[in-house]
Amino acid sequence: MMKQVGFALMALVLAAPGWAEDLVQREVLNEQPLSGAEGTVVIVSELKLMPGGRIPLHTHPGDEHAVVVVGGRALLPNGKEVEFAAGTPMFFPEGQVHGGVTNLGDAPMEIVTTHIVRADAPFTVAAE
Numbered sequence: 001m002m003k004q005v006g007f008a009l010m011a012l013v014l015a016a017p018g019w020a021e022d023l024v025q026r027e028v029l030n031e032q033p034l035s036g037a038e039g040t041v042v043i044v045s046e047l048k049l050m051p052g053g054r055i056p057l058h059t060h061p062g063d064e065h066a067v068v069v070v071g072g073r074a075l076l077p078n079g080k081e082v083e084f085a086a087g088t089p090m091f092f093p094e095g096q097v098h099g100g101v102t103n104l105g106d107a108p109m110e111i112v113t114t115h116i117v118r119a120d121a122p123f124t125v126a127a128e
Helices: none
Strands: 024-033 040-049 062-070 072-075 081-084 089-092 101-103 109-118
Touching: 040 062
Parallel strands: none
Antiparallel strands: 024 040, 040 109, 062 089, 062 109, 072 081, 072 101
């Protein structure tokens, strides 16, 4: 089984090639097959975006749900700065390009992600 997340913060996935491992850290907390959906897996991860870290634009072979646990100030791909508050929910449907977010703060941002993805496809596809 694979071990492998509009507003573009996250989905924050370290497994993508080219991501600076020291600035974007992803730990898989749980990975299980989706009941009644052969070939689909649910992956729950904790993502830390360190100060100055950037999540490249990317997609997934399934849906991503995320919740900001520790927020912070971030730069979006459109050049706007936003403040992500703890508790901010996010959703990225299969194939939607997201990411491109840079942590502008002086502390790590933390996000819990849940991916419901096809187990036979690459977890992340670069979109830049």
